[in-house]
Amino acid sequence: MLAPAVLTAAPGETREFLSPAGVEIVFVLVGLVTLGAGILCVTSRQLVHAALYLVVALGGLAVHYLLLTAEFIAWVQVLIYLGSVVVLLLFGLMLTRAPIGPSPDADSRNRPVALAVAVLAAATLVTLVADAFRTTWIELDTPHGRSGDIGASLFRHWVLPFELLSVILLAALVGAIVISRKRGPAPAEEEQR
Numbered sequence: 001m002l003a004p005a006v007l008t009a010a011p012g013e014t015r016e017f018l019s020p021a022g023v024e025i026v027f028v029l030v031g032l033v034t035l036g037a038g039i040l041c042v043t044s045r046q047l048v049h050a051a052l053y054l055v056v057a058l059g060g061l062a063v064h065y066l067l068l069t070a071e072f073i074a075w076v077q078v079l080i081y082l083g084s085v086v087v088l089l090l091f092g093l094m095l096t097r098a099p100i101g102p103s104p105d106a107d108s109r110n111r112p113v114a115l116a117v118a119v120l121a122a123a124t125l126v127t128l129v130a131d132a133f134r135t136t137w138i139e140l141d142t143p144h145g146r147s148g149d150i151g152a153s154l155f156r157h158w159v160l161p162f163e164l165l166s167v168i169l170l171a172a173l174v175g176a177i178v179i180s181r182k183r184g185p186a187p188a189e190e191e192q193r
Contacts, residue, residue: 027067034060051089058082072147088169095180 037056044050058081065074155162 023067027064030060030063030067034064047093048090051086051093054089055082055086058086072150085169088173092172092176095176 034057037053037060041050041053041057044053058077062074062077062082065071065077
């Protein structure tokens, strides 16, 4: 794995966490939009709206990757998640004749438990990441990863999950098509009755 470069301050220059630059401000603003879209995605009672909120959340993650100078990962995020997974989700919704309007079945009445688990998981992750990187500075002016190294790592260690995911997505699309073809009598037959 690639280790982040530690930025040391020049003599007489001090760096603090509370002196944000423009990149940090944009990062936080995009993070807030991404968080809001994620919350709306899981709380929306309309499936199509939830899918569109998912597009915004995944797009926000791609912007975060760009701000962190990980262009390769940002474009992979756009191509794989925005370009295929969300499109597959929308096709699945359209092919299975899922309800387009508000769906009372989308609420499991476990919101307090889900909220408690989400807050606990977020607090744990923030604590772990903040503790792991509290004294590390990353210089964002120069890229820290080459796409060749990332691709080699990705396809050497993660090729099986990649292929498994593609088979699962293909099975989901075929299943949606099969379900959509199981319709009642044709409209002409209904008119004759």
